[in-house]
């Protein structure tokens with residue numbers, strides 16, 4: 001690995017980034033660091049995550065973001081008070097995610113004119129440092145920036161100086177599922193800037209948490225692909241001095257597989273941190289409640305939310321990202337958002353003293369998912385010949401890393417997932433994943449078993465049926 005970006009080079013490159021929108025001129029590293037140091041520790045995301053992990057609890061966090069500052073603050077206060085959120089988000093709008101601040105500005109004006117949010121998130125860059133600080137001052141729990149931005153350099157500069165103490169995303173996970181034309185080297189280097197900035201805060205005594213966007217496309221992503229990508233983003237981040245990192249996993253729906261994947265991800269990540277000599281990193285996990293299609297019916301939606309809460313609680317995930325009964329409709333009302341949190345809170349509280357029953361299937365799932373993820377990471381490292389960025393670029397070009405249903409033209413898209421008869425996500429088409437015959441047989445055998453039960457050959461039709469299954473009230477897609 002090539003190590004931290006040179007400090008002088010990094011500081012020099014900030015000038016160009018801060019000039020890309022007028023609010024960039026408000027950012028000063030010294031002022032941002034002093035602002036964080038003046039905040040009470042219970043408002044720091046990394047500090048609270050460490051405490052949550054030590055206490056062995058599963059913290060709950062929603063997604064939330066609206067166009068206007070006062071409404072956004074009111075929304076967050078409501079989710080904290082009514083929803084009992086342990087952590088709060090600020091979900092950023094889609095224009096800002098594409099650096100289209102002019103259109104975000106128009107969205108603010110339209111929202112003022114219409115008296116309702118005309119953006120699907122909070123346009124933090126247009127508001128700038130001081131309104132961000134108002135958000136932090138008006139709530140009592142730590143706040144995280146959640147978005148989907150391939151080039152998040154200015155967003156990070158403003159929100160971190162604005163007192164946010166966690167930043168979601170990465171050069172892979174906020175490119176491949178979110179963009180069509182952004183080269184991986186560009187997004188990874190832009191995210192190395194973000195991680196270097198967070199490394200700078202850490203060097204000056206301010207811990208900022210980083211979280212990978214585990215769910216990726218949120219549609220039947222094989223857990224081993226998620227785990228491999230998480231580990232690569234972890235290595236890229238700690239290389240730049242990040243000290244607090246949350247590994248993310250999207251729920252698949254089969255309990256054994258989900259719990260095994262979360263545990264396997266931590267074990268493998270710790271192995272790689274040790275191997276590359278990064279011992280002083282606080283590692284935590286986040287489990288995302290089902291990220292695929294949701295039922296429109298709210299009672300059914302609550303069942304899906306509850307099932308995600310059960311898996312997170314039994315896996316002892318440090319944090320669970322909560323869905324809402326409006327998932328199938330769009331941006332939720334604050335009441336619906338709080339309902340998702342209350343459903344999750346009830347489950348997490350009821351399960352906090354129960355433990356997942358370790359069983360043979362779980363142990364096999366964990367062994368196999370680690371074997372698969374390790375094969376992907378190892379081939380990526382080999383391809384890089386010491387240069388992690390080159391390795392990742394080459395791995396995607398070769399299909400060694402391949403995310404199903406990703407829009408990016410830099411993703412090969414040759415793999416096909418499908419559920420087996422127990423609802424576990426398996427791989428129907430391996431593409432160029434570097435998996436040996438033992439792994440391939442493990443998947444093939446289970447898909448064959450489903451085919452026999454359904455009286456049909458494992459096929460693309462199964463994939464289609466699975467994509468609509470949960471929205472239609474099932475887990476495994478049934479032939480029409």
Ligand SMILES: CC[C@H]1O[C@@H](n2cnc3c(N)ncnc32)[C@H](O)[C@@H]1O
Nearest residue numbers: 063064065066091120121327331332
């Ligand atoms: C990662 C995608 C998910 O984020 C959620 N989301 C996106 N924007 C918002 C938003 N503005 N408020 C609440 N939830 C949101 C929604 O569940 C969506 O499926």
